[in-house]
Amino acid sequence: xxxxxxxxxxxxxxxxxxxxxxxxxxxxxxxxxxxxxxxxxxxxxxxxxxxxxxxxxxxxxxxxxxxxxxxxxxxxxxxxxxxxxxxxxxxxxxxxxxxxxxxxxxxxxxxxxxxxxxxxxxxxxxxxxxxxxxxxxxxxxxxxxxxxxxxxxxxxxxxxxxxxxxxxxxxxxxxxxxxxxxxxxxxxxxxxxxxxxxxxxxxxxxxxxxxxxxxxxxxxxxxxxxxxxxxxxxxxxxxxxxxxxxxxxxxxxxxxxxxxxxxxxxxxxxxxxxxxxxxxxxxxxxxxxxxxxxxxxxxxxxxxxxxxxxxxxxxxxxxxxxxxxxxxxxxxxxxxxxxxxxxxxxxxxxxxxxxx
Amino acid sequence: xxxxxxxxxxxxxxxxxxxxxxxxxxxxxxxxxxxxxxxxxxxxxxxxxxxxxxxxxxxxxxxxxxxxxxxxxxxxxxxxxxxxxxxxxxxxxxxxxxxxxxxxxxxxxxxxxxxxxxxxxxxxxxxxxxxxxxxxxxxxxxxxxxxxxxxxxxxxxxxxxxxxxxxxxxxxxxxxxxxxxxxxxxxxxxxxxxxxxxxxxxxxxxxxxxxxxxxxxxxxxxxxxxxxxxxxxxxxxxxxxxxxxxxxxxxxxxxxxxxxxxxxxxxxxxxxxxxxxxxxxxxxxxxxxxxxxxxxxxxxxxxxxxxxxxxxxxxxxxxxxxxxxxxxxxxxxxxxxxxxxxxxxxxxxxxxxxxx
Numbered sequence: 178x179x180x181x182x183x184x185x186x187x188x189x190x191x192x193x194x195x196x197x198x199x200x201x202x203x204x205x206x207x208x209x210x211x212x213x214x215x216x217x218x219x220x221x222x223x224x225x226x227x228x229x230x231x232x233x234x235x236x237x238x239x240x241x242x243x244x245x246x247x248x249x250x251x252x253x254x255x256x257x258x259x260x261x262x263x264x265x266x267x268x269x270x271x272x273x274x275x276x277x278x279x280x281x282x283x284x285x286x287x288x289x290x291x292x293x294x295x296x297x298x299x300x301x302x303x304x305x306x307x308x309x310x311x312x313x314x315x316x317x318x319x320x321x322x323x324x325x326x327x328x329x330x331x332x333x334x335x336x337x338x339x340x341x342x343x344x345x346x347x348x349x350x351x352x353x354x355x356x357x358x359x360x361x362x363x364x365x366x367x368x369x370x371x372x373x374x375x376x377x378x379x380x381x382x383x384x385x386x387x388x389x390x391x392x393x394x395x396x397x398x399x400x401x402x403x404x405x406x407x408x409x410x411x412x413x414x415x416x417x418x419x420x421x422x423x424x425x426x427x428x429x430x431x432x433x434x435x436x437x438x439x440x441x442x443x444x445x446x447x448x449x450x451x452x453x454x455x456x457x458x459x460x461x462x463x464x465x466x467x468x469x470x471x472x473x474x475x476x477x478x479x480x481x482x483x484x485x486x487x488x489x490x491x492x493x494x495x496x497x498x499x500x501x502x503x504x505x506x507x508x509x510x511x512x513x514x515x516x517x518x519x520x521x522x523x524x525x526x527x528x529x530x531x532x533x
Numbered sequence: 534x535x536x537x538x539x540x541x542x543x544x545x546x547x548x549x550x551x552x553x554x555x556x557x558x559x560x561x562x563x564x565x566x567x568x569x570x571x572x573x574x575x576x577x578x579x580x581x582x583x584x585x586x587x588x589x590x591x592x593x594x595x596x597x598x599x600x601x602x603x604x605x606x607x608x609x610x611x612x613x614x615x616x617x618x619x620x621x622x623x624x625x626x627x628x629x630x631x632x633x634x635x636x637x638x639x640x641x642x643x644x645x646x647x648x649x650x651x652x653x654x655x656x657x658x659x660x661x662x663x664x665x666x667x668x669x670x671x672x673x674x675x676x677x678x679x680x681x682x683x684x685x686x687x688x689x690x691x692x693x694x695x696x697x698x699x700x701x702x703x704x705x706x707x708x709x710x711x712x713x714x715x716x717x718x719x720x721x722x723x724x725x726x727x728x729x730x731x732x733x734x735x736x737x738x739x740x741x742x743x744x745x746x747x748x749x750x751x752x753x754x755x756x757x758x759x760x761x762x763x764x765x766x767x768x769x770x771x772x773x774x775x776x777x778x779x780x781x782x783x784x785x786x787x788x789x790x791x792x793x794x795x796x797x798x799x800x801x802x803x804x805x806x807x808x809x810x811x812x813x814x815x816x817x818x819x820x821x822x823x824x825x826x827x828x829x830x831x832x833x834x835x836x837x838x839x840x841x842x843x844x845x846x847x848x849x850x851x852x853x854x855x856x857x858x859x860x861x862x863x864x865x866x867x868x869x870x871x872x873x874x875x876x877x878x879x880x881x882x883x884x885x886x887x888x889x
Contacts (some may be wrong), residue, residue, distance in 0.1 A: 259640025
């Protein structure tokens with residue numbers, strides 16, 4: 178029971194959107210992204226301790242609902258996350274996520290947290306961590322293709338972790354690029370809005386593709402990309418959703434998080450089953466090479482793995498312990514005798530007439 | 534978006550333990566059990582519409598954490614549930630559960646609910662529904678072996694759905710039987726506490742085994758059980774946890790919920806892989822025989838299936854719509870422009886200095 182944030186009988190700590198936003202603002206978003214990147218690095222070094230499985234995915238015509246469970250034997254985490262590109266047209270999020278952290282020893286949930294913001298942070302921190310190992314040396318320019326919900330988090334993670342100074346934006350919807358431009362003005366970055374993907378990738382050391390269409394698109398063709406670049410391809414993350422030209426993958430050294438999941442969901446779903454990839458934890462742990470030369474083309478085929486959410490939730494858990502700032506949910510029954518569940522119905526506070 | 538209880542921008546409806554207890558008390562527990570049994574019957578008739586998979590289980594030395602997702606194409610549900618027998622010794626629940634209901638069309642969660650009470654209700658209602666089809670005619674006596682958290686719910690479901698009048702209790706811990714006895718006095722049942730399992734099963738028409746040890750136990754031996762009885766075996770529900778003598782299974786017609794899951798978790802994990810079982814939905818839908826004679830020994834090898842939780846959560850959803858009684862969780866970001874997730878951090882209410 179050493180993992181509890183609050184005593185189990187007090188309730189389950191809950192991190193609302195507002196609590197999360199206040200926490201990020203209090204610590205500073207660049208500080209949070211740096212700390213998260215460090216914790217991701219630490220957790221990737223103990224990759225073998227995680228009980229891994231491809232995520233559960235329930236596909237429907239409009240999108241997908243996924244569950245991403247993982248455990249390190251001490252803590253268990255699970256993220257609920259959807260992906261519904263058309264939600265944007267009805268003023269809903271494409272991605273609406275929340276997470277559960279639980280104590281393995283007792284099986285009790287110890288935290289429920291919003292994960293719309295937290296997923297954006299962990300995705301950006303993962304991108305930055307991977308780029309720290311794979312991007313060409315002295316990279317200063319990042320291109321962001323797809324300027325939706327993830328874009329500002331990407332820019333700030335690459336700035337704070339890798340020292341990126343120049344951001345080039347492109348989106349098929351110019352208002353998305355303008356939105357990202359406006360949000361990033363306060364952070365001391367040189368931001369340029371471009372009129373095409375071709376224009377945007379010019380001079381880039383790192384290119385993040387993060388588009389939302391659930392389709393096999395070709396956001397980057399092989400012709401557009403010179404050698405020496407690092408591509409951070411994070412938008413293609415479910416069956417039937419890809420962003421890169423297969424020819425580009427053929428030219429590159431391709432890195433993934435967890436191969437069994439990426440074969441199903443990543444850019445490499447286009448490739449034959451034996452197309453060579455390297456799991457990123459091997460690079461961190463010195464079991465495989467990262468970038469081999471400044472001329473090499475590297476691709477991170479990132480789909481998001483449950484252990485990254487685990488790391489992010491464990492980070493938030495530690496902040497809650499430090500600050501004591503959370504509310505408590507009356508989610509689990511707390512009767513004096515565990516075997517007397519029925520007594521919950523006869524307890525006095527459940528008898529009062531409810532007020533509509 | 535027709536499945537939402539509240540407008541998505543208002544927050545996610547939350548059913549606390551207290552709200553659930555008040556709801557059950559307001560409707561009356563026997564009424565709730567009857568209604569749930571009817572809805573389970575309806576949902577078992579449309580078994581083919583559910584997207585089914587064996588549950589995800591993360592096993593540890595002390596217990597198991599499970600996720601039970603299912604969808605009918607309109608609604609998606611997932612239950613988080615653990616099983617930690619030793620929790621009882623530290624005043625925690627053996628089973629601490631909660632559930633999520635989501636709208637498939639948008640992927641948004643539409644309800645978060647406690648499921649300690651709700652799981653007890655749905656398990657009891659499922660037992661009663663199955664017994665309605667399989668128990669001998671004119672059954673009046675129910676034996677409950679294992680008098681923990683589930684026992685009163687079992688007794689009241691069998692009373693309200695099948696008209697059971699006599700309950701015989703046995704538990705290795707006499708205080709558990711006394712607890713069940715005390716809780717049931719108000720409900721007009723003839724309740725007898727017995728000193729052994731042998732004594733308890735005498736004269737029983739239906740026997741529920743519901744013990745919690747994570748071990749291959751033999752709660753009922755073949756010698757103890759005459760022909761004509763219906764056994765509702767619901768305590769053995771994970772690998773290495775069984776309650777019945779294999780010889781008893783050999784003598785009986787065995788019914789299960791979802792065969793792939795029960796082969797892993799149920800009593801039949803003791804049997805060879807081709808040991809004949811019937812999925813219960815086939816009985817309801819007239820595709821298979823239920824009880825064939827008053828002399829037949831029938832066994833329901835119940836492990837709990839995700840569709841039962843789906844039914845229970847959908848039932849609660851309808852009650853929330855009818856009563857408007859729930860709180861709202863600030864779980865999903867609600868910015869005006871879905872692509873402008875970053876704006877959540879700059880919104881005014883997230884800037885204020887938090888108070889510890």
